[in-house]
Amino acid sequence: GQQVMQIPQYQHVQEGEDFTTYCNSSTTLSNIQWYKQRPGGHPVFLIQLVKSGEVKKQKRLTFQFGEAKKNSSLHITATQTTDVGTYFCAGPQGGSEKLVFGKGTKLTVNP
Amino acid sequence: DAMVIQNPRYQVTQFGKPVTLSCSQTLNHNVMYWYQQKSSQAPKLLFHYYDKDFNNEADTPDNFQSRRPNTSFCFLDIRSPGLGDAAMYLCATSPRGAGPQHFGDGTRLSIL
Numbered sequence: 001g002q003q004v005m006q007i008p009q010y011q012h013v014q015e016g017e018d019f020t021t022y023c024n025s026s027t028t029l030s031n032i033q034w035y036k037q038r039p040g041g042h043p044v045f046l047i048q049l050v051k052s053g054e055v056k057k058q059k060r061l062t063f064q065f066g067e068a069k070k071n072s073s074l075h076i077t078a079t080q081t082t083d084v085g086t087y088f089c090a091g092p093q094g095g096s097e098k099l100v101f102g103k104g105t106k107l108t109v110n111p
Numbered sequence: 112d113a114m115v116i117q118n119p120r121y122q123v124t125q126f127g128k129p130v131t132l133s134c135s136q137t138l139n140h141n142v143m144y145w146y147q148q149k150s151s152q153a154p155k156l157l158f159h160y161y162d163k164d165f166n167n168e169a170d171t172p173d174n175f176q177s178r179r180p181n182t183s184f185c186f187l188d189i190r191s192p193g194l195g196d197a198a199m200y201l202c203a204t205s206p207r208g209a210g211p212q213h214f215g216d217g218t219r220l221s222i223l
Contacts, residue, residue, distance in 0.1 A: 030209070031209070033211055033212075035212075041216075042201055042214040042215060042216050042217050043154065043201070043203075043212075043214050044214070045211045045212060045213065048210075048211055088153060088154075092208075092209030093209070095208075096166075096208065096209065097142050097159060097161050097166075097205065097207075097208040097209055098144075098156060098159065098166075098209065099156075099209060099212065101153040101154055102153065103152070103153050104153050106151070
């Protein structure tokens with residue numbers, strides 16, 4: 001079945017360092033979504049990318065969708081302690097209403 | 112504010128004692144999902160409704176049932192909870208197929 005792989009599983013950085021998480025799908029995606037889950041919280045939708053090669057920015061966060069629409073990345077510039085949490089990518093499963101989630105990247109930030 | 116509300120936030124039940132978790136939404140979204148999330152894992156889809164159409168995941172145990180009496184409400188029934196069912200249960204909604212999902216705060220279920 002369709003798989004979404006995400007690396008790394010864990011990332012520990014010093015505050016001010018950059019952070020990147022990568023997502024790869026076994027199939028071409030119609031869109032890719034990114035979610036952030038704070039410790040003890042619930043996943044919160046960050047962004048959706050639809051177009052091949054699309055790049056979107058939200059302040060210090062940069063999201064990219066690959067040309068083949070099978071991979072994506074999230075890059076955070078100059079991390080802050082408020083960036084702590086687990087970042088999940090997710091892509092639609094076939095033509096259904098379901099999302100396939102990556103396993104997530106857990107980010108910890110040392111102040 | 113429009114939102115997804117789950118009750119209760121914390122639920123403790125005894126081994127084998129039926130429990131019901133509830134979810135309501137004011138977003139008027141067509142799709143409602145139930146996920147199970149264990150520590151340090153991704154959310155695992157149990158089932159979802161597209162309007163009144165129920166869609167069960169193949170690996171969801173028969174112990175788990177769901178009801179959606181109307182657009183706004185959805186329930187998760189666990190008929191005979193086992194120790195392995197202790198987890199966070201997340202409800203989510205989406206306006207359409209595979210669109211961005213809005214999650215509730217979740218219900219953390221503990222089994223004694």
